[in-house]
Amino acid sequence: MIREPASRSSVLPTTRFDAIVQSLGDAPNLDSALYGIAKDVRNVFRVDICLLYLSDPAQQGLQRLMASDGLDAHAGPPLPHAFADALANLVAERSEPVNLCDSQALPAHRSGNCQGYLGVPVMHQSALLGVLVVQKKAKYRFSESELASLATLAAQIAGGIKLAEARSSISASAAGDQAAAPFFEGVIGAPGIANGTGHVVYSREKLEQVPDRPVTDIEAEIADFQAAVGQVAQELDRIAEEQGAGLMPEDRTLFRAYAMIARSDELKTSTLAGIRNGNWAAGALRDSIREHARYFEAMNDPYLRERADDIRDIGRALLNALKARDPVEERYPARTILVGEDLSALDLAAVKGGRLVAVISGHGSRLSHLAILARSMGIPAIMGLADTLPLASLDGKSLIVDGYRGRLYVEPDASLQREFRNLAARERRLSKKLRHLREQTAQTSDGFRVPLYTNAGLLSDLNPSLAAGSEGIGLYRTEFPFMVRDSFPTEEEQYLLYRQVLETFHPRPVTLRTLDIGGDKPLSYFPVKETNPFLGWRGIRISLDHPEMFLTQIRAMLRANRGLNNLNLLLPMISRVEDLDEALVLIQRAQQQLEQEGLSITRPLVGAMIEVPSAVYVVEALARRVDFLSVGTNDLIQYLLAVDRNNERVARWFDALHPAVIQALLRIIRAGRRSGTPVSVCGEAAGDPAVALLLIGMGVSSLSLSAGDLPRIKWAIHSFSRQRARHLLRQSLKLEQASAIRALLTQALRDAGLNALVHPGNRG
Ligand code: PEP
Ligand code: MG
Numbered sequence: 001m002i003r004e005p006a007s008r009s010s011v012l013p014t015t016r017f018d019a020i021v022q023s024l025g026d027a028p029n030l031d032s033a034l035y036g037i038a039k040d041v042r043n044v045f046r047v048d049i050c051l052l053y054l055s056d057p058a059q060q061g062l063q064r065l066m067a068s069d070g071l072d073a074h075a076g077p078p079l080p081h082a083f084a085d086a087l088a089n090l091v092a093e094r095s096e097p098v099n100l101c102d103s104q105a106l107p108a109h110r111s112g113n114c115q116g117y118l119g120v121p122v123m124h125q126s127a128l129l130g131v132l133v134v135q136k137k138a139k140y141r142f143s144e145s146e147l148a149s150l151a152t153l154a155a156q157i158a159g160g161i162k163l164a165e166a167r168s169s170i171s172a173s174a175a176g177d178q179a180a181a182p183f184f185e186g187v188i189g190a191p192g193i194a195n196g197t198g199h200v201v202y203s204r205e206k207l208e209q210v211p212d213r214p215v216t217d218i219e220a221e222i223a224d225f226q227a228a229v230g231q232v233a234q235e236l237d238r239i240a241e242e243q244g245a246g247l248m249p250e251d252r253t254l255f256r257a258y259a260m261i262a263r264s265d266e267l268k269t270s271t272l273a274g275i276r277n278g279n280w281a282a283g284a285l286r287d288s289i290r291e292h293a294r295y296f297e298a299m300n301d302p303y304l305r306e307r308a309d310d311i312r313d314i315g316r317a318l319l320n321a322l323k324a325r326d327p328v329e330e331r332y333p334a335r336t337i338l339v340g341e342d343l344s345a346l347d348l349a350a351v352k353g354g355r356l357v358a359v360i361s362g363h364g365s366r367l368s369h370l371a372i373l374a375r376s377m378g379i380p381a382i383m384g385l386a387d388t389l390p391l392a393s394l395d396g397k398s399l400i401v402d403g404y405r406g407r408l409y410v411e412p413d414a415s416l417q418r419e420f421r422n423l424a425a426r427e428r429r430l431s432k433k434l435r436h437l438r439e440q441t442a443q444t445s446d447g448f449r450v451p452l453y454t455n456a457g458l459l460s461d462l463n464p465s466l467a468a469g470s471e472g473i474g475l476y477r478t479e480f481p482f483m484v485r486d487s488f489p490t491e492e493e494q495y496l497l498y499r500q501v502l503e504t505f506h507p508r509p510v511t512l513r514t515l516d517i518g519g520d521k522p523l524s525y526f527p528v529k530e531t532n533p534f535l536g537w538r539g540i541r542i543s544l545d546h547p548e549m550f551l552t553q554i555r556a557m558l559r560a561n562r563g564l565n566n567l568n569l570l571l572p573m574i575s576r577v578e579d580l581d582e583a584l585v586l587i588q589r590a591q592q593q594l595e596q597e598g599l600s601i602t603r604p605l606v607g608a609m610i611e612v613p614s615a616v617y618v619v620e621a622l623a624r625r626v627d628f629l630s631v632g633t634n635d636l637i638q639y640l641l642a643v644d645r646n647n648e649r650v651a652r653w654f655d656a657l658h659p660a661v662i663q664a665l666l667r668i669i670r671a672g673r674r675s676g677t678p679v680s681v682c683g684e685a686a687g688d689p690a691v692a693l694l695l696i697g698m699g700v701s702s703l704s705l706s707a708g709d710l711p712r713i714k715w716a717i718h719s720f721s722r723q724r725a726r727h728l729l730r731q732s733l734k735l736e737q738a739s740a741i742r743a744l745l746t747q748a749l750r751d752a753g754l755n756a757l758v759h760p761g762n763r764g
Contacts, residue, residue: 034067116140189381196335211395289315362386384648474704494556539573633683697729
């Protein structure tokens with residue numbers, strides 16, 4: 001074996017990797033992305049040849065050479081094609097690097113001029129995407145550190161290649177050059193099927209999120225751009241000249257230089273050319289900034305290379321100025337499919353007049369509050385697509401969202417449209433068929449009664465809940481009204497809101513949960529910066545640290561309940577008995593305050609959420625202190641299985657049928673039954689028919705679900721006896737894997753004739 005020379009082991013060309021990844025992201029199509037990589041890798045690794053293969057799905061994953069650099073006379077004859085392909089396939093087959101040097105491995109008659117070969121697999125989300133190869137003409141063994149560097153780079157470019165592939169296939173499909181519409185798989189957010197037009201919501205901070213949008217009034221667009229340039233340049237001049245701002249002379253020079261770049265002819269000329277080609281100013285600006293940044297990035301001088309960042313900063317400032325000039329009212333298509341990297345509840349609320357038909361989010365999973373919101377609005381959602389396709393390219397495209405499978409189809413042809421129309425019609429028929437259950441109570445065939453409540457968070461959730469035959473509100477998330485304001489609502493504002501909810505459902509019970517902000521529910525006007533927000537200051541912890549806020553909320557709730565008496569009060573994120581005791585004292589104090597003010601107050605039922613694993617282990621002590629328990633499976637599973645509920649990458653580890661989750665649920669429900677404390681389940685898992693069956697087997701007191709899930713769960717409850725559910729529970733408890741439990745319950749649902757309730761992605 002050839003030993004690695006000491007001097008070579010430390011030479012890792014990783015400093016240039018960022019630039020390679022960045023230019024990959026900027027490439028207009030797949031071909032230029034791949035050629036760019038081959039060229040850059042050949043330069044950075046100082047090799048004679050770089051080859052890039054991609055797996056060809058049409059050829060059972062065999063490797064197809066897609067791009068190369070150095071395959072010319074100057075570099076010397078390469079490996080014969082067949083041998084090179086065989087080596088690439090070997091790398092692919094083993095999913096391991098192949099590093100060859102000696103003449104036995106590369107016999108002269110087969111290797112041509114190649115005397116050093118290194119191929120590494122390019123993996124994306126545990127699937128093989130292709131193979132990256134470098135070759136040297138002279139006899140050479142690639143060092144361990146070179147191998148590690150190439151493998152590192154391969155891991156870094158995988159995501160970019162995937163995105164470039166998606167971008168190319170979307171444009172091919174839009175141009176009618178592709179036989180079948182491409183589809184992309186994300187994480188199921190909310191079920192349902194919808195077709196419509198993509199509308200991208202982009203961040204002012206992220207130029208790469210800006211979509212292309214055709215414009216007709218080119219002169220108006222040019223005027224907007226010129227005005228934005230004037231505004232930004234003036235602002236930069238002002239900062240540079242401002243006395244007393246404490247700026248050092250070199251800072252002033254920098255701001256003057258920024259102003260010059262913003263006004264520069266180069267930037268203007270290329271942006272104006274983009275606008276004249278029919279793109280709106282923001283899209284043209286994005287391209288022009290990209291082009292200029294690349295120019296600097298390609299420079300050898302490190303100082304000049306860093307100027308690329310300045311160009312991007314100026315681009316962001318110009319984008320901000322442009323966005324501020326936009327009319328406040330966005331023009332949403334008639335059937336809007338809202339697309340965005342990180343959409344918020346506010347983005348959804350901005351689409352008015354029933355135009356919103358589906359949601360596509362770059363990040364998140366079915367347990368993200370955005371997905372929960374979509375479910376409560378009865379529209380499908382797909383989450384976690386940011387690593388799979390460039391979301392900006394969906395703007396203005398015709399889309400089909402299949403929320404059952406988490407699939408997004410782009411520019412579907414007429415036959416696919418027909419197929420989905422049929423599916424949607426089947427959906428409607430099932431909903432119609434289940435409508436007759438609306439007036440019936442939910443009970444098993446042997447008479448075990450399971451009241452079905454609904455979850456809500458917006459006033460607009462109330463009508464769908466009533467229409468679905470909800471027996472009350474099992475969970476009202478009070479944080480949503482806090483999130484859509486720009487300051488804390490007053491006691492009076494809260495009173496009016498809660499009163500409306502309680503009145504709408506009267507005499508049915510309404511469970512108002514106290515504020516559960518923190519985690520993924522931030523308030524813009526109450527910023528909390530934490531590195532680990534889900535393990536941080538959240539829910540009851542904030543309420544106890546801010547008793548004034550908590551008391552205001554409780555007072556509003558108690559007042560709203562006067563004369564109605566259908567309020568239940570629920571406390572989130574209880575992790576220890578002390579927190580519950582403290583909260584109960586504050587509730588008592590709020591009641592006393594109101595009584596001292598002369599109001600007669602009836603004490604509502606008070607419950608604790610069981611959604612933190614520690615609460616499962618002290619559930620008996622908690623049950624003794626409250627009137628009911630409500631299990632929040634969304635958080636309970638997140639904390640029990642160490643799976644971030646918002647992270648699409650780990651979504652497949654989030655499983656309500658994990659044996660540990662089943663054990664925890666069983667422990668809670670048994671403790672509740674022993675102490676005579678009703679136990680409800682209000683997490684999203686309650687809407688999964690398989691989980692609901694187990695909960696009935698355990699003897700759950702009630703379920704609280706999204707309104708859209710209610711009729712199907714009622715159907716499932718009617719179709720089983722408690723005895724059968726118990727039997728299925730006993731069988732499940734013997735199984736060690738969630739997949740086996742899922743298979744058992746799916747079969748049980750099918751045997752009961754509930755095929756329509758079985759969807760591929762149910763995981764609670
Ligand atoms: C839960 O955690 O299951 C729950 C119902 O609360 P949220 O989703 O609002 O955190
Ligand atoms: Mg929760």
